[in-house]
Amino acid sequence: MSIVETFVAMDYGSAPEDPRETLAWLDAHGRSFGHFIGGKWHKSSSAQKFETKDPSTGKVIATVTQGSVEDVDAAVRAARTALPKWQALTNNARSRFLYAIARHLQKHSRRLAVLETIDNGKPIRESRDLDIPLVVRHFYYHAGWAQILDQAFPGYVPCGVAGQIIPWNFPLLMLSWKIAPALAAGNTVVLKPAEFTPLTALAFAEICQDVGLPPGVVNIVTGDGSTGEALVKHPDVDKIAFTGSTEVGRAIRKATADGHKKLSLELGGKSPFVVFEDADLDSAVEGLVDGIWLNQGQVCCAGSRLLMQESVAAELTEKIRERMRNLRVGSPLDKSIDIGAIVAPVQLERIQKLVKQGIEEGAECWQPPCEMPATGLFFPPTLLTNFHPSSTVAQQEIFGPVVVAMTFRTHREAVELANNTTYGLAASVWSESINVALEVAAQIKAGVVWVNSTNLFDASCGFGGYRESGFGREGGREGMLEYLEPQWFKKAKALPEKKSGHATEAAEPPTVSESAIDRTVKLYIGGKQSRPDSGYSISVRDTHGKILGEAPLGNRKDIRNAVEAARKASAWGKATTHTRAQVLYYIAENLSQRTDELERRLEALVGRRQAKREVAAAIERIFSYAAWADKYDGAVHSPPLRSISIAMNESIGAVGVICPNELPLLGLLSLVLPLIAAGNTVVAIPSETYPLIIGDLYQIFETSDLPGGTVNFVSGRTSELAKTLAEHDDIDAIWCFSNARDAASVKLWSAGNLKQVFTHEGRQIDWYDANQSEGRWFLQHATQVKNVWVPYGE
Ligand code: NAI
Numbered sequence: 001m002s003i004v005e006t007f008v009a010m011d012y013g014s015a016p017e018d019p020r021e022t023l024a025w026l027d028a029h030g031r032s033f034g035h036f037i038g039g040k041w042h043k044s045s046s047a048q049k050f051e052t053k054d055p056s057t058g059k060v061i062a063t064v065t066q067g068s069v070e071d072v073d074a075a076v077r078a079a080r081t082a083l084p085k086w087q088a089l090t091n092n093a094r095s096r097f098l099y100a101i102a103r104h105l106q107k108h109s110r111r112l113a114v115l116e117t118i119d120n121g122k123p124i125r126e127s128r129d130l131d132i133p134l135v136v137r138h139f140y141y142h143a144g145w146a147q148i149l150d151q152a153f154p155g156y157v158p159c160g161v162a163g164q165i166i167p168w169n170f171p172l173l174m175l176s177w178k179i180a181p182a183l184a185a186g187n188t189v190v191l192k193p194a195e196f197t198p199l200t201a202l203a204f205a206e207i208c209q210d211v212g213l214p215p216g217v218v219n220i221v222t223g224d225g226s227t228g229e230a231l232v233k234h235p236d237v238d239k240i241a242f243t244g245s246t247e248v249g250r251a252i253r254k255a256t257a258d259g260h261k262k263l264s265l266e267l268g269g270k271s272p273f274v275v276f277e278d279a280d281l282d283s284a285v286e287g288l289v290d291g292i293w294l295n296q297g298q299v300c301c302a303g304s305r306l307l308m309q310e311s312v313a314a315e316l317t318e319k320i321r322e323r324m325r326n327l328r329v330g331s332p333l334d335k336s337i338d339i340g341a342i343v344a345p346v347q348l349e350r351i352q353k354l355v356k357q358g359i360e361e362g363a364e365c366w367q368p369p370c371e372m373p374a375t376g377l378f379f380p381p382t383l384l385t386n387f388h389p390s391s392t393v394a395q396q397e398i399f400g401p402v403v404v405a406m407t408f409r410t411h412r413e414a415v416e417l418a419n420n421t422t423y424g425l426a427a428s429v430w431s432e433s434i435n436v437a438l439e440v441a442a443q444i445k446a447g448v449v450w451v452n453s454t455n456l457f458d459a460s461c462g463f464g465g466y467r468e469s470g471f472g473r474e475g476g477r478e479g480m481l482e483y484l485e486p487q488w489f490k491k492a493k494a495l496p497e498k499k500s501g502h503a504t505e506a507a508e509p510p511t512v513s514e515s516a517i518d519r520t521v522k523l524y525i526g527g528k529q530s531r532p533d534s535g536y537s538i539s540v541r542d543t544h545g546k547i548l549g550e551a552p553l554g555n556r557k558d559i560r561n562a563v564e565a566a567r568k569a570s571a572w573g574k575a576t577t578h579t580r581a582q583v584l585y586y587i588a589e590n591l592s593q594r595t596d597e598l599e600r601r602l603e604a605l606v607g608r609r610q611a612k613r614e615v616a617a618a619i620e621r622i623f624s625y626a627a628w629a630d631k632y633d634g635a636v637h638s639p640p641l642r643s644i645s646i647a648m649n650e651s652i653g654a655v656g657v658i659c660p661n662e663l664p665l666l667g668l669l670s671l672v673l674p675l676i677a678a679g680n681t682v683v684a685i686p687s688e689t690y691p692l693i694i695g696d697l698y699q700i701f702e703t704s705d706l707p708g709g710t711v712n713f714v715s716g717r718t719s720e721l722a723k724t725l726a727e728h729d730d731i732d733a734i735w736c737f738s739n740a741r742d743a744a745s746v747k748l749w750s751a752g753n754l755k756q757v758f759t760h761e762g763r764q765i766d767w768y769d770a771n772q773s774e775g776r777w778f779l780q781h782a783t784q785v786k787n788v789w790v791p792y793g794e
Helices: 003-009 020-028 069-088 091-107 109-120 124-147 171-184 199-210 225-233 246-255 281-297 310-325 345-360 411-418 434-443 476-481 487-491 556-568 577-593 595-606 608-629 664-677 693-702 718-727 740-749 776-781
Strands: 035-037 040-042 049-053 060-065 156-158 161-165 188-192 218-220 239-243 262-266 272-275 305-309 364-366 382-385 402-408 426-430 448-451 484-486 523-525 528-530 537-541 547-552 635-637 643-651 654-658 681-685 711-713 733-736 756-759 783-791
Touching: 020 109, 035 069, 035 199, 060 199, 069 161, 069 188, 069 218, 069 225, 091 109, 091 124, 091 171, 091 199, 109 124, 109 171, 109 199, 124 171, 124 281, 156 487, 161 171, 161 225, 171 188, 171 199, 171 239, 171 476, 188 225, 199 218, 225 239, 225 246, 239 246, 246 262, 246 740, 272 281, 272 411, 281 310, 281 402, 281 426, 305 310, 305 411, 310 382, 310 402, 345 364, 345 382, 345 402, 402 411, 411 434, 426 434, 434 448, 434 783, 476 783, 484 487, 523 556, 523 693, 547 595, 556 654, 556 681, 556 711, 556 718, 577 595, 577 608, 577 664, 577 693, 595 608, 595 664, 595 693, 608 664, 654 664, 654 718, 664 681, 664 693, 664 776, 681 718, 693 711, 718 733, 718 740, 733 740, 740 756, 776 783
Parallel strands: 161 188, 161 239, 188 218, 239 262, 272 305, 272 426, 305 402, 382 402, 426 448, 448 783, 654 681, 654 733, 681 711, 733 756
Antiparallel strands: 035 040, 035 218, 049 060, 156 484, 364 382, 523 528, 523 711, 537 547, 635 643, 643 783
C-alpha cells in the first residue's frame, strides 16, 4: 500500500477526554445544587428540584433547584443591597475583580469545558477551543472598560440591578456576555441559566466566591421559564437582558411594557450563507461546516440558509455532500468528532418535526451514510433542497444540524433572498471580489456580516440583531451602553399629568382669533399635502380657549398611507451623509427666514418670550443635526484574529415618532432631526397641543429639497394614531415622547415585529438643554450597528 493509499484509508481513532476531574467536582458538591444568592449557597430540602442530564447518554449529572418567585425576590434583594457598595468601589477595584474572574476561569478552563460538554452535548473541541477562551476574553476585555469607565462614558451611570436570562446553546459564553459588561458598568446581577444547562453558571458562582467578589454582586437562580418570568416581572429590576427564542422575547417585551426596565433582546435567526460564483468554493465548504454544524446547528447565528449562485450550485452541492460524508457524529467527549448531541429530547423532536414537515412540503432531504451512536440524542447532518423560499424550512429557525439550500442568479436576487425572512441576526458572504462582498454586506439586513468567514466573535465587536432577531448589542462599546444610562435621565422627574389639551373638537361656539381664518393645515404624506381620510378636523385653541386654527383629524388609513410613503422613500437612507447634511442646512436656512411668522404663531400659545426662545433653539438644533449628519460614523475594531471588523452605524428604516406635548416645534424637531440625519424616514404624530406647526414645517421641507416621503405628518388623537403606528409591521422602530401612558402602550403594541422602542419613560426632558435633548444619545437610538468582519492574509 502506498503512503497516499494508507493516508486515505486511515480513519480517526477515538480520543476521549478524561472527565474525572469534573466528575470529582460534581461529587464534591454532592451532585446537588441550590441557588447562589448574596454570596451563599441556598439549599432547601423542601424546594422543588429537577435533574440535568448528559444528552449523549441520558444519564443524570446533577440535581438543581427550581427557582420560585420567593427565590427570585431574595436574589433581587441581595443584588439591590449589594449595589451601593459595589458602586462605591473605585473603577480600579471593580476592574480587578473582573481580571481575577478572568484568571480563575482560565485556571479552571478544562474543567469548565468538560462540564459544558457533558451538560450541553457540544463537542469538547468546541467548548475547549471556542466557548471557554471567548468567556475568558470577555472578562479580560470588560475588566478594561471597568477601569476606564468614567473617561469612556462621561455622564453615564449604571442601570442598577440587571436581570439576565440565558439559553442553553452557549451557557457559559452567554453568561459572560451578560455578566461581564453589567459588572464593568457598575451594576449587580441576578442571572437565570437555562433549565437544560445550569451547571457552568453554578461553577461560575463558585469562582465568584473564590475571588472574593462582594456578596450579592452576582446571584444565580436556577429554574425554568417560570423562574425567568418571575425575574422579568420583578418590580425592583432595572434592566432585563435576554437571549433565547423570538417567541419568549416577544413575551418579555410585553411583560416589561408597563415599567421602566431597560431591555435588550438577542433572539433567533435564519442567517443566510451566500456563495457567489467567484468564491473559493473549498473555503466556503469549510465555512459552511462551521456555519451550520458548529454546536449541532444550535446557534442563533448559524448559517442555516445556503444561497448559491446558480452557475456553481451543482459543483458546490457535490463538494458539500462530499464533506458531509466525512463528518463524524459521536460522543461529545471524543476529541475527534464533529457533531455532538442535541441538548434535550424536546429540541430533538422539534428538529425531527420541522425536517419531516419540510419533506412533506416537497423538500428533498439528503443525509450522508454516517454512523450514529446507539443511544443518546443525535441527529445526522442534513441538507434540504428544492423547496419554496416561503416554505416553513426556509423561514423558520430549525436550530439543528440542518442546512437548507437554494439558488440565485443575480446579486440583486441574492440580497432579496437573504433579506426574505423576518430575522436579521447574521450573514456570511463568500466572494473573492471584495467589492461584491462589501456591496452585498451593506445591503443585507443583519447585525453581523462575515465576509469569507463565519461565526467569528470577539468581546470588542458588538453582536446582536436587526428586525425580529431583537435589539441591543453585546460586546464592544455598544454592549456597555446597554448597562448604562445618562445620569440626568436616571434622575429626571416624572412629567406632570397632562394639562387639559388645547386641541378639541369644537363643541361650543368658539371665539376665533384674528389669525385663525387662514390656518387650516393638511396632513403631509409622501411629499404631498393631503386631506384626512376621516373628513374631520379638530379645532386648536390657545390657553384662553380661542381657536387658533383647524388641524386634520387623521385616522388609521392616513397612518397606513404615511407608512407606505415612508417605506418608499428609503432612498434617503442611501443618500450620502454629505447630501443629508446639505438638506438639513437648507431646512435651517429656510426656517430662519420664517422666524417672525413662526414666533407669531407660537406666541398665541406660550407668550412672546417663550416663542422667541423656542424658534431660536429650533433653528440651532437643525444646524446641529446638519453638523452631526456626516460625523456620527462607526469604528474599526481589531479583534485578536486575522480580521478587522467594521462597525457601521446604519439607519433603522421607517420610524414612527410620537412628539412631546410641550414645545410643539422644538420637541418635534428634536426627535425628527436625529432620525433623518441618520438616514431614517419618519412618520410623525405632532403634539396634540399645537399640531398646526406641521403646516409651517411641510412648507419649509417642500422648499428645502427634502425628498417626498422622508418625513410624513399625521395629526389627530395621539393615542389612537400611536396604536396603529406602533402595531404596523412596516415600522421598524418607534419613539414615543408624549406621556407615560403612551410610552407604556407603545412598548406593548410594538411587540408584534419587535420594534425598537425609545421613550422618555414619562420623564421630563429639558428640550432647551442640548446636553439632554440633542446629540449622541438620540443618534444612538436612531441607528443600529452592523459589524462587517473582513479577514485578511492568505
Ligand atoms: P427559550 O427562549 O424558551 O429559552 C431561553 C431562556 O428563556 C431559558 O433560560 C428559559 O428558561 C427562559 N424562559 C422561557 N420562558 C420564559 C419566560 N416566559 N420569561 C422569561 N424567561 C423565560 O428557548 P427554548 O424553549 O429552550 O428553545 C426553543 C427554540 O428557541 C429553539 O428551538 C430555538 O429555535 C430557539 N432558541 C434560540 C436561541 C438563540 O440563541 N437565539 C437560544 C435558545 C433557543
